[in-house]
């Protein structure tokens with residue numbers, strides 16, 4: 001695999017492979033676009049398609065100034081963790097990256113199984129991307145690996161991260177399938193895995209299955225862990241996983257940005273201090289996700 005060898009140590013971005021040193025600070029969990037439901041048509045979106053001219057113009061107008069502003073903070077890159085089929089069409093990531101002179105690391109992978117009757121899910125067949133439900137595991141490993149090694153939807157833009165997610169502390173059968181797929185695609189390509197992990201205990205079910213599949217846990221980022229790191233008992237569990245190499249990503253999801261007394265932030269900040277005190281500060285990465 002000569003191609004993989006020459007890419008070793010490089011980061012795959014919307015503008016091609018780059019040296020890690022050119023990224024500066026990296027926001028590790030953001031979304032340029034996440035289109036799960038067509039509210040005007042009242043239909044679930046299950047196929048990726050190029051953005052409409054209006055959507056394109058809107059994203060360029062709204063997102064580019066924010067990305068440009070990040071340069072002043074030595075931040076030149078972010079991981080876009082919207083997965084198929086709800087992410088942008090590949091050329092739009094490239095256009096935004098070029099307009100803002102920014103590095104965007106685009107995701108392949110799968111979202112969690114969503115309970116029927118919540119959010120946009122009105123029918124059981126929409127509780128996850130229908131392709132993820134129906135296609136065989138091996139075909140989906142091939143799909144994710146191809147998006148990383150060759151390109152997304154026939155374009156030369158290669159995914160640079162695998163997104164996975166679960167709902168509860170214990171995974172559903174479908175979520176187990178997606179974690180096995182993600183693990184195998186990770187091992188075939190070397191890119192990192194980043195997760196949606198909002199419940200206490202889910203960090204362990206996620207890491208256990210990735211570990212069983214033989215993934216190097218240093219290539220895993222467990223996401224949305226503000227709650228986990230604020231909770232003393234769960235923080236202890238997280239620290240044990242950090243000793244084994246896993247990384248944790250607190251985001252501001254569920255943490256009010258305008259909390260008048262700052263109490264929830266205090267818990268998270270104290271949790272972050274405790275992780276540094278324990279000598280594992282290098283296992284923390286950061287992102288905002290929720291504005």
Ligand SMILES: [Zn+2]
Nearest residue numbers: 029031081289
């Ligand atoms: Zn997110």
